[in-house]
Amino acid sequence: MNADVYILIIDGEAAVLNSFADVFSKEGYQVLKAGSWQEALPQIKAQKFNVVIADVCLPDISCREMAETIREENRYAFVITTAGFSDIELARESIQYGAHDYLSKPFDPVDIVVSMRKIVEKQRLQSDSKQLFDTIKVLALALDARDHYTHGHSEQVTEYALMIAGEMMLAKEELDKIRDAGILHDIGKIGIPDAILLKPGRLTEEEYNEIKKHPEIGKKILEPVDCLADKIPLIYHHHERFDGKGYPCGLRGEEIPLGARILTVADAYQAMTSDRPYRKALPVYIAVEELIIGKDKQFDARIVDVFLRVLKRKGVDCARR
Ligand SMILES: [Fe+2]
Known part of the structure; x- marks a missing residue:
């Protein structure tokens, strides 16, 4: 059921990448990983992601540029930034650059799974609404025509x-x-x-x-x-x-x-x-x-x-x- 949901995780720590990947793979999501921004960028350009989870303190890009680029390339992706205790202010700031939410490390896998289910459900509803609106729009234009x-x-x-x-x-x-x-x-x-x-x-x-x-x-x-x-x-x-x-x-x-x-x-x-x-x-x-x-x-x-x-x-x- 979740096989059509693509999640990208960007984090310099292999342990973080692997724990996210374990949790989400068990839920049936398609999980892709990137250990750096250079590794992530081609993936962001090539694939439409439902959710992107990105460490706010990647060494090679500012928090602002990262959030803005993800939103630009993946307009409908839900963007979550992550940060350790000392950088949590930066993660909060990312909201104003287009991120939707932030998480502080370390994570509770149960919380993450519950949040992800909510996000995916919301996206599905939005997508259904959009399809319905498009159908009604076609009817309205046909009426004019x-x-x-x-x-x-x-x-x-x-x-x-x-x-x-x-x-x-x-x-x-x-x-x-x-x-x-x-x-x-x-x-x-x-x-x-x-x-x-x-x-x-x-x-x-x-x-x-x-x-x-x-x-x-x-x-x-x-x-x-x-x-x-x-x-x-x-x-x-x-x-x-x-x-x-x-x-x-x-x-x-x-x-x-x-x-x-x-x-x-x-x-x-x-x-x-x-x-x-x-x-x-x-x-x-x-x-x-x-x-x-x-x-x-x-x-x-x-x-x-x-x-x-x-x-x-x-x-x-x-x-x-
Ligand atoms: Fe009228």
């Missing part, structure tokens, strides 16, 4: 939303949330009849009310997926309006999650600047004017300003003709 009018819509909305979020210098976690929610924001349209979704003319009030159900449907589709829990509020609220007149909940102002307010601006701009069954794409200057008119009504004015600043810097011609 069904109709040439919306082909690429979600990807472009995501691109605009990330431009805004980047300009606002939001944290990486928020960017990740926006990236995933951007791709999935309209997935609920899967539950709207084609006759309405692809209708070439204007929608009746009844049909529009059907379309308005898509954030709720999207939420219900995605709710069972644990790894999407923090993205769902962005998807569910991407049609709220800053003045409280949007749907599904009529949230107003900062009650609406920031990521959802960003998606609203990106979504509106993308929709206005692309062809629709009932109209041609609007010129950029009109879309920009609509964003400005919509400040504090449909949109968060601060986000509109940020977006217009990014468009200008990217050389997008917003001038009226």
Whole structure:
């Protein structure tokens, strides 16, 4: 069961290498050993490891460079540094360079085995979640691709939303949330009849009310997926309006999650600047004017300003003709 789990141990002491190797081999893991950084580096480059356990005081490399190189070459590896009592501060420091945890020598083999089982279990769950997300993403993109009018819509909305979020210098976690929610924001349209979704003319009030159900449907589709829990509020609220007149909940102002307010601006701009069954794409200057008119009504004015600043810097011609 653990035969697909690769662990690399880097330590100058043969006794340490051998005791780790004994413990982990008994658990069925694939264990590789390196007595120095020179010996370890080619292995790190050649093999994707689940876990790398490295002595923090190797003679030929700094703790920082070691931790950073391992993370660079083995992005998904869980990195544990080890150190004797006198160097434990250095091991603690390694966390800020990208190590996940540290161990002080000497080790208790039972503790190590228990920790390793937890790490491997967590990695398996993360990998399952990623696969599930990739499948849902394919579905969302396929939904866009069904109709040439919306082909690429979600990807472009995501691109605009990330431009805004980047300009606002939001944290990486928020960017990740926006990236995933951007791709999935309209997935609920899967539950709207084609006759309405692809209708070439204007929608009746009844049909529009059907379309308005898509954030709720999207939420219900995605709710069972644990790894999407923090993205769902962005998807569910991407049609709220800053003045409280949007749907599904009529949230107003900062009650609406920031990521959802960003998606609203990106979504509106993308929709206005692309062809629709009932109209041609609007010129950029009109879309920009609509964003400005919509400040504090449909949109968060601060986000509109940020977006217009990014468009200008990217050389997008917003001038009226
Ligand atoms: Fe939508």
